[in-house]
Amino acid sequence: MFEIKTVRTYPDIYNECIEEAKQEQNNNARPSLSGTVADMGQYGKVFLCYPNWWGTLPMGVFTFLEAYDFSGKTMYPLVTHGGSRFGRSLEHIKKLCPRTALGEGLSVSAFDSNPNDSIRVSAPNRDVTAWLRKIGIAR
Numbered sequence: 001m002f003e004i005k006t007v008r009t010y011p012d013i014y015n016e017c018i019e020e021a022k023q024e025q026n027n028n029a030r031p032s033l034s035g036t037v038a039d040m041g042q043y044g045k046v047f048l049c050y051p052n053w054w055g056t057l058p059m060g061v062f063t064f065l066e067a068y069d070f071s072g073k074t075m076y077p078l079v080t081h082g083g084s085r086f087g088r089s090l091e092h093i094k095k096l097c098p099r100t101a102l103g104e105g106l107s108v109s110a111f112d113s114n115p116n117d118s119i120r121v122s123a124p125n126r127d128v129t130a131w132l133r134k135i136g137i138a139r
């Protein structure tokens with residue numbers, strides 16, 4: 001498990017955060033990441049989990065996908081979103097990783113995963129389990 005984390009943190013204030021993220025997207029930025037995956041070669045399947053930011057991957061995920069060779073692997077995308085599901089992120093993953101097979105993904109609504117609501121939080125858990133079974137990872 002590797003957490004894609006930018007060196008620079010984003011503002012806690014929502015409006016400031018979305019503004020900064022928008023600027024990064026407009027500038028086609030590649031924010032630096034802290035940490036590296038020691039040996040990506042050992043993995044055949046990669047689960048890429050990210051929030052939908054302005055219709056696609058956060059720019060730090062662009063940095064991540066460009067930093068490693070995912071050729072010959074299968075990538076399974078999991079997006080959390082506020083209504084746009086995958087947006088344009090799958091196209092962008094394909095463009096960044098042209099020699100990587102894209103497996104079936106899962107989109108999880110941020111509104112279904114309110115941690116203060118024990119009923120709704122079970123929906124994504126159930127969806128993730130069903131997805132992992134469908135793609136042959138869980139029994």
Ligand SMILES: Cc1cc2nc3c(=O)[nH]c(=O)nc-3n(C[C@H](O)[C@H](O)[C@H](O)COP(=O)(O)O)c2cc1C
Pocket residue numbers: 017018019021022050051052053054055056079080081082083084085110
């Ligand atoms: C910078 C930013 C941009 C976002 N853009 C979108 C968007 O274009 N479409 C969408 O459905 N949700 C968008 N969202 C909502 C996020 O996808 C949602 O907050 C996230 O999936 C939930 O995870 P979190 O708790 O880590 O924020 C955006 C959120 C942020 C912070």
